[in-house]
Amino acid sequence: YEGQVAVAAVVLNRVKSGRFPSSIAGVIFEQDQFEPVGNGRIYLPPTDTARNAVRDALNGWDPTNGALFFYNPSKAWSGFLGNKPVMRWIGNHVFLAQ
Numbered sequence: 095y096e097g098q099v100a101v102a103a104v105v106l107n108r109v110k111s112g113r114f115p116s117s118i119a120g121v122i123f124e125q126d127q128f129e130p131v132g133n134g135r136i137y138l139p140p141t142d143t144a145r146n147a148v149r150d151a152l153n154g155w156d157p158t159n160g161a162l163f164f165y166n167p168s169k170a171w172s173g174f175l176g177n178k179p180v181m182r183w184i185g186n187h188v189f190l191a192q
Contacts, residue, residue: 097185098144100158102151104189107162114162158182161189 108114108121115121123131130136140148158164161181167188178190 095143095147096157097187098147099150099155100161100182100184100187100189101164102148103156103158104161104164106151107156107158107160111162157184158189161191163190164188165190 105118105121109116109118115124122128122136126132128136159181163178164187166186168186180188181191182189
């Protein structure tokens with residue numbers, strides 16, 4: 095659950111940063127940023143847990159401490175992301191600083 099809140103927090107952090115689109119939809123649908131957009135899973139109905147995680151993030155819970163990026167190092171690697179300071183590990187995902 096904390097990981098779901100963290101992903102929602104990353105989206106909100108990007109909206110606030112000025113380096114990404116200025117809307118939640120703009121951030122989520124920015125090209126090649128989020129795997130569920132690319133594979134179409136974003137269009138599946140959200141679970142109650144996912145809704146609650148988004149609500150918690152909107153209410154200010156940010157378990158990433160302000161991260162703008164995340165990835166699962168066992169599934170992906172990026173030299174761009176690999177050079178950023180790690181803010182936090184949550185589950186299998188690394189959350190990275192600005």
